[in-house]
Amino acid sequence: MIGLILLGTFIAVIVIAFVAITQPKLPDAIILSMGVGLAAVVLFVLFQAPDVALTEAVIGTGIGSLIYLMALKHLGEQK
Amino acid sequence: MIEGILEYLNQTEVIKTIVILGSMGLFFVGLFGLLSQRHIIKVFISIGIMEIAVFILFIGLSFQKGLTAPMLGDAHTSFVQMNDPIPHAMILTAIVIGMAVLALGISFAIEYYKLTGKNRLDQMNEMKH
Amino acid sequence: MNIKRDISTTTLSSFTLSAFFVLTVLSILLQNIPQKLFSAGDSLLKLNSDQGVANAVTTVVVYFRGFDTLGEIAVLFIASFGIGLMLTSQTHGDKNKVKSNFMLQLGARLLFPIIILFGVYVMTFGHLSVGGGFQGGVIIASAVLLMFVSSNHFHLSHRVVEVLETFAGISYVMIGLIGLIVVDSFLGNFLPHNISQLGLLLSGGIVPIIYIIIGIKVGSEMSLIVQNMLQRSDND
Amino acid sequence: MLDFFGFSFISLGVLAFLVSSIGLIRMPxxxxxxxxxxxxxxxxxxxxxxxxxCIEPSWAFKxxxxxxxxxxxxxxxxxxxxxxxxxxxxxxxNPTNTDEYKNREDQS
Structure with missing residues (x-):
C-alpha cells in the first residue's frame, strides 16, 4: 500500500511544482509553492521522519510565506 | 490484478526507484523554472523547489519499509529496528539554514531594486558594458 | 506561457538532452540497488542507548554533531547580520496604511501567549518527543510575526534580543569547554545521564540544556529577520 | 461500537470537505x-x-x-x-450586492 501512496504523492508534488512555476500571477505562484512544501511534509511523514516533517511545516509555511510576500511587496509586479 | 500491482509497488527496489525518479523529476521541474522564468521571485521559488527535491532524495534513500522512526515511544522500548537518524539530523539543520540564506538573497534583491528599479533577470545588464 | 517565445531553442534542446542523459545513467544504475545502504546509523543507535535520550535525532544533532551545529548557528547569525545590514531603516512612521481593527488586535493578543507556550513546549521536550530547538525557535518567531502584523505599536526591543543572543552563544561555548575539561572531549556529557531515568524532563544530561540554548538563539535571530524585513516597508 | 461512531463522524467530516471544495469552484x-x-x-x-x-479516547485532552x-x-x-x-x-x-459596511467609519 505504501508504494501506491508514495507514487501518488510524488505525482502530486511534481504537478503542483510545475503549475507553480508556470503561473503568470505572482501571488498564486507563492501560494502554490507553499503547497509544494505541504506535500513534502506528507512525504516526510511517510518516510518515518517526523522531526523533519515538523521543521518543514513550520519553516516552509510560516516564515517562508512571510519572506516571499515581503519580496512581492517590494519587488513589484511582473511586466 | 490490483493486488498484483500493489505487490509490485511494495518491493524495496521499486520504492527506491520511485524515490529517485520522483525527486529527480522535481529537481528538473525546478531547473526548468530557473532557466525559463525571468522574474526574480520566480527564480527564488525555483531554487526552493530544487532544495526540497534534494531533501526528499536524502530522506527517501535512508527509508526502509517496515522500520519505525528513530524515537522511543509507547510501543518501542529499545533502539532496534529503526531508521537511520543521521540524514534526519542533517536535513533538519539544512532546512533552517536554507531559509535564512534565502532571506539574505531576497534582501539583496530588494536593495538592488531600490537602487536601479530592475526586477527581471534579462534587464540586469550592468556588467555587460 | 508561450514556451517557444520565452525560451530559446538551444536552451530547450540542451535541457532535454541532459535530462535524457541523466535518465539513461540512472536506469543503468537502478538495475542493482542494494537492499540496504550501509551507513553508521546502526552503531550510532547502539551508542545512543546509554545516553538517556528518547529521540535519537536529538542526540545526533546536539551530542554527536554538536560542533557542526555550533557552526550552523554561526551561519544563521551571519545571515541575520547581513539582512540587518542590508535593510536598515531610518524612519519610523505608521507601519500599515490601513489600521487593523479591534477584532484582529484582540485575537492576536489572545493567541500570542498560546503560541509562545507551544514553542516553549516543543523546545523543552525535544529530547523526549518530536521537536527541538530549531522548530521551537521558529514557532516563537512566528508568534512575534503575528504581533507585528496585527498591532501598529508593537516593537521588539533590540537590547533584549542582543542580550539573549549573546547569552545563548556564550553559554553554548562555555558548556562545551566545561565538557572539554571534565570529560576530555568538547561538548562531553558531564551531567548525570542514566538510562533508568528515561522519560523524565531532566534525563539527558546536557542534551536538553543545549537544545534550549539553540532554541533561544534561533528564536531571537529569526525574530530579528522578521523585524528587519517588516520595518523596511514603512519608508517606501 | 465506539469505533463505528468514530468512523461515521470522520466520514461526515470528509463529506463536509467535499461539499466545501465543490462550493469553492461554483461560487462567483x-x-x-x-x-x-x-x-x-x-x-x-x-x-x-x-x-x-471516539476512536482513541486517551487523546481527548490534546x-x-x-x-x-x-x-x-x-x-x-x-x-x-x-x-x-x-x-x-x-x-x-450581482446576487450579493448588498453592502452594509459601506457607510460605516473605520474605528479601530
Missing part, C-alpha cells in the same frame, strides 16, 4: 467563497476531531485543545480576509 466572488471556505472547513475539522476522540485553537483562529482569519477585500474595493457580483 470572493465573499461567498470565503463563507464556504470558513464555515464548512470548521464543521469538517470539528467532526474529524470528534471521530478521533484534541479538545486543538479544536479550541481552530475555533479561535478560523473566524479571525475569515474576517480579516473579508475586511481586506472590502478595503481593496473588490467588486460584488
Amino acid at each position: 466572488d470572493i465573499y461567498t467563497r470565503m463563507h464556504i471556505g470558513a464555515k464548512s472547513t470548521t464543521i469538517g475539522i470539528l467532526l474529524i476531531i470528534l471521530g478521533a476522540i 484534541l479538545i485543545a486543538l479544536a479550541s485553537f481552530i475555533l479561535m483562529t478560523n473566524p479571525l482569519s475569515s474576517s480579516v480576509i473579508a475586511r481586506a477585500s472590502h478595503n481593496d474595493n473588490t467588486p460584488h457580483l
Whole structure:
C-alpha cells in the first residue's frame, strides 16, 4: 500500500511544482509553492521522519510565506 | 490484478526507484523554472523547489519499509529496528539554514531594486558594458 | 506561457538532452540497488542507548554533531547580520496604511501567549518527543510575526534580543569547554545521564540544556529577520 | 461500537470537505467563497476531531485543545480576509450586492 501512496504523492508534488512555476500571477505562484512544501511534509511523514516533517511545516509555511510576500511587496509586479 | 500491482509497488527496489525518479523529476521541474522564468521571485521559488527535491532524495534513500522512526515511544522500548537518524539530523539543520540564506538573497534583491528599479533577470545588464 | 517565445531553442534542446542523459545513467544504475545502504546509523543507535535520550535525532544533532551545529548557528547569525545590514531603516512612521481593527488586535493578543507556550513546549521536550530547538525557535518567531502584523505599536526591543543572543552563544561555548575539561572531549556529557531515568524532563544530561540554548538563539535571530524585513516597508 | 461512531463522524467530516471544495469552484466572488471556505472547513475539522476522540479516547485532552485553537483562529482569519477585500474595493457580483459596511467609519 505504501508504494501506491508514495507514487501518488510524488505525482502530486511534481504537478503542483510545475503549475507553480508556470503561473503568470505572482501571488498564486507563492501560494502554490507553499503547497509544494505541504506535500513534502506528507512525504516526510511517510518516510518515518517526523522531526523533519515538523521543521518543514513550520519553516516552509510560516516564515517562508512571510519572506516571499515581503519580496512581492517590494519587488513589484511582473511586466 | 490490483493486488498484483500493489505487490509490485511494495518491493524495496521499486520504492527506491520511485524515490529517485520522483525527486529527480522535481529537481528538473525546478531547473526548468530557473532557466525559463525571468522574474526574480520566480527564480527564488525555483531554487526552493530544487532544495526540497534534494531533501526528499536524502530522506527517501535512508527509508526502509517496515522500520519505525528513530524515537522511543509507547510501543518501542529499545533502539532496534529503526531508521537511520543521521540524514534526519542533517536535513533538519539544512532546512533552517536554507531559509535564512534565502532571506539574505531576497534582501539583496530588494536593495538592488531600490537602487536601479530592475526586477527581471534579462534587464540586469550592468556588467555587460 | 508561450514556451517557444520565452525560451530559446538551444536552451530547450540542451535541457532535454541532459535530462535524457541523466535518465539513461540512472536506469543503468537502478538495475542493482542494494537492499540496504550501509551507513553508521546502526552503531550510532547502539551508542545512543546509554545516553538517556528518547529521540535519537536529538542526540545526533546536539551530542554527536554538536560542533557542526555550533557552526550552523554561526551561519544563521551571519545571515541575520547581513539582512540587518542590508535593510536598515531610518524612519519610523505608521507601519500599515490601513489600521487593523479591534477584532484582529484582540485575537492576536489572545493567541500570542498560546503560541509562545507551544514553542516553549516543543523546545523543552525535544529530547523526549518530536521537536527541538530549531522548530521551537521558529514557532516563537512566528508568534512575534503575528504581533507585528496585527498591532501598529508593537516593537521588539533590540537590547533584549542582543542580550539573549549573546547569552545563548556564550553559554553554548562555555558548556562545551566545561565538557572539554571534565570529560576530555568538547561538548562531553558531564551531567548525570542514566538510562533508568528515561522519560523524565531532566534525563539527558546536557542534551536538553543545549537544545534550549539553540532554541533561544534561533528564536531571537529569526525574530530579528522578521523585524528587519517588516520595518523596511514603512519608508517606501 | 465506539469505533463505528468514530468512523461515521470522520466520514461526515470528509463529506463536509467535499461539499466545501465543490462550493469553492461554483461560487462567483470572493465573499461567498470565503463563507464556504470558513464555515464548512470548521464543521469538517470539528467532526474529524470528534471521530478521533471516539476512536482513541486517551487523546481527548490534546484534541479538545486543538479544536479550541481552530475555533479561535478560523473566524479571525475569515474576517480579516473579508475586511481586506472590502478595503481593496473588490467588486460584488450581482446576487450579493448588498453592502452594509459601506457607510460605516473605520474605528479601530
